[in-house]
Amino acid sequence: MAGWFARGGVTEVILAVNHLSDKLRVEVSRRKLDTKAVLSVEETSLGTGGPISLARPLLNNDEPLIVANGDVISDIDLRGLIAAHAKAGAEATIGLVSVEDPRPFGLATLDANDRIIGFEEKSETNQGPGWINAGVYVLNPEVVSTIPNRRRVSLEREVFPILARQGKLRGWKHTGFWYDIGKIPDYIIANRQLLQRAEFRETTNVETSVPIAKIRQPSYIGKDCTIEDTTKLGPYTILSERVSVKRGAEVSETIVFEQTSLGENCTIEDSLIGEGVTIGKETRIGKGSLIAGQVVIPDRATIRPGSVILN
Known part of the structure; x- marks a missing residue:
C-alpha cells in the first residue's frame, strides 16, 4: 500500500x-x-x-x-x-x-x-x-x-x-x-483474482533448483524464497518473502506468509499459512485450513480439511 x-x-x-x-x-x-x-x-x-x-x-x-x-x-x-x-x-x-x-x-x-x-x-x-x-x-x-x-x-x-x-x-x-479484503474468504478470492494479472506474478531473488515447469501458473514467489528440487508449486500459490520449501513438497491454491518453512514431502492444498510457521516433513494439510502465525506442525501430522490452528 x-x-x-x-x-x-x-x-x-x-x-x-x-x-x-x-x-x-x-x-x-x-x-x-x-x-x-x-x-x-x-x-x-x-x-x-x-x-x-x-x-x-x-x-x-x-x-x-x-x-x-x-x-x-x-x-x-x-x-x-x-x-x-x-x-x-x-x-x-x-x-x-x-x-x-x-x-x-x-x-x-x-x-x-x-x-x-x-x-x-x-x-x-x-x-x-x-x-x-x-x-x-x-x-x-x-x-x-x-x-x-x-x-x-x-x-x-x-x-x-x-x-x-x-x-x-x-x-x-x-x-x-x-x-x-476484511474477511478471510474475501482476502483469498482477491489474491487469486489478482494472480491472473501479469503485474502481480513478477518473481525476483528466488533461490531455486526447480524447473519453471514445476511452478504452475498463476503463482507468485516472493523475494528471497528458497525452493528445493522435486517441489511442485501452484496453481494459485503465493509465497511471501523468505519462505523455505523443502524437497518434494507439494503446495497448491495456498497463501503462505513470510519466514515460513514447509518441510520435505509435505502436502498443502487450498489453505492459508501464517507468518513464521514451521510445517514438518510428510505433513498433510487439508483443504480450507487456516494456520496462525508462529505455529509448529510436527512431522507426519495430518490436519483435517477446514481446520483452524491458533498459536
Missing part, C-alpha cells in the same frame, strides 16, 4: 492502528517503504473517523488529507482523485466503485454532476449494480477539524451525511479493480 500512496504523490503515511500495534511497529521499522511512515496508536477502537481526530497533531493543516481503509486493495488513481477534488471545489470527495451486488455495502446517491446527495443503508432490497463507498477519501482540513475528539466516530454515519446535505460532498468514480 505504501507503494500505491507513493505513486499517487503521497510522501508521508500515518498508520492508524489498535490491535497488534507493537508487532506492526516492528514490521514497519524493518521494511524499506516508498514513503515515510509513522504510527498513531488507538488505546481503544475509534471507528473510521476517530483515528483521524487522534492523529490531528501529525497532520499538515495546509493541504487535503488522503484517507484509505486498510482492508481494501485497489488501483485507484490517487492523483486523479486529488485533481478532481480540487477542480470541484468540494470539502470532501469519496472514491466510488461500481459493484454488481451492493447489498453488503449500501449505495451512494449522486446527482448529474457527481455530487453525492445521500446514502442508502445496507439492504437486501438493493438490486443490480450500484456505486458504493470505495474506502478512499480526500478531506479538506476544515472537515478534519469538525471530527469529534476522544470518542468513536463513524465517517459514514456522522460526517458524510452532513456534508451531503450541505452540497459539499463529491463522488469520484473508479473503474479499475477493487477488493474488500
